[in-house]
Amino acid sequence: MHFRKRLLASITLSLAFASALTCSTALAQKDWPTRSIQLEVPFAAGGPTDSIARLIAVPMGQYLGQTVVVENVPGAGGTIASTKVARAAPDGYTIYIHHIGMATASALYDKLSYDPLTSFEYIGQVADVPMVLMGRKDLPPNNFKELEAYIKANGAKVTMANAGPGAVSQLCGLLLQSRLGVKLTNIPYKGTGPALTDLLGGQVDLLCDQTTQIIPYIKDNRVKSYGTTTLKRLPAIPNVPTLSEQGLKGFEVKAWHGVYAPKGTPQAVLDKLNAALKFALNSPDVKKRLEDSSIDVVSMDKVTPKSLKTQLENEINAWGPIIRKANIPD
Template structure:
């Protein structure tokens, strides 16, 4: 299955693009004479828009702002973060999918974008057909946090508690289909327990309810959860990555503390609309390799609980395909729905 090919040509076969296309063809004919294939050589020569499909202040937005600043410094062109939240990240992705494939509109993908194809029946875009991968950006674990009064202090005790009270234990998430939702569903299906899901609009209101005891636990990013743990308002049980996290090395992994083989990571990556010239993708990938290797960028990300994770467009495409398959299986097994 050769999904995620940068040269993907089967995009934009929507008829409302037809009129715009015809209008553009006239102009394009004149321009083609003036600007041969060298067009992408001068890339970027005007501001570039980085679409973040979430509100300002969240993990993805922070990643975008750190990288936008570095890319601006490196290329001498402004990279501007454009927040377009809604529909669990799908509003921004759909908007970016319909943008011109010229490298001037890019979108930050997250784990949620790999989960959506299995969860939403009528997405307005196809992840593998409408986008070309540029590079992964970050990778990091979630952390299981609980109300301090929950009578479980580690994964083994949590599983025992959930088995003793089937369907009584509930978990909050930052929204249906987000990694915070599906990481918990993966946990429940692997542990053979039933937990009730309470979706919120974002991480902050979900954590507030866990601290208040309205919800009992949450699988959340280290970035938003750990300050509350340090303040004593939540307790942390484990991290969801295969290895311990440098951001919270004292916390065991889920796999080592009661559920072998469990792994769920949250990640970010950069996508361009399908049909973006390969040399534009190559330029972006090279600039990202440089930016993600900078010690100040790595430190900034480490403080947020994730690692810089550059890779090639091909490797990132393969990674996304594997993630889409993994989460589709979780959706199927858990019967997770958008209720």
């Protein structure tokens, strides 16, 4: 009899503790955040991803009532930062912005300490950075049709710069070569900055780069512009046709960006982060500053976990075969 009473008392106490713990957790999530949030960026300061992160961090912090601090964790094509975030506490105080590199890592690296699809929670897409295929100013072809003939006639004699294995500039070059059925001499750099410098200096023939830093050079005719990697012409450079309209139908490469959190982050926290991201992207100042750099803010129906997950899955399936066939790094 005494045993049964003690057992019932123990069960009652356990249930009360569990209930209190549940209420405490729910209350903590309701009050979240109570301190600053780290927004991890997998590249050095000053690049397109870092610029986008710093633009959205301020209004996100305003919405959440806490500072969102941008932290740069560069190296290994973004995999160092991805590993750090995947291992971080799933409490919402560590979030992550990454571009198309999130989709290409599994094809580029034999072993990853995380799974791009299952090690993270999805918050939403952010923005797309388009690209332009450019040539040195004294390269003989004057338009893409002439460039296509020139490439097929010269093959590996044509040099194409990129920002290193897995960079969007390299992916653009690989897709171009795949669509044209040619193999160029691909020259990796430690970023698009030095690659662009050598293109401007005439040391390399071609470069596919993001619009954030090349629009002034295009407008000043310091490079030859052969086409944008978008399906529609860019308002900032309306006279530059798309590669798609010039024969490479459907050719599209963009440095799309998304925001993630560690796997297991509570849904209530994810909902707040998603609302904060939407608030930031709806900010007139953020929109204008992004658009001034020819960066396209995605429509609000894409600023969702489902949309980001679908985008990541589609990009993994699209780029995996191209990367493996190219045997990167080459």
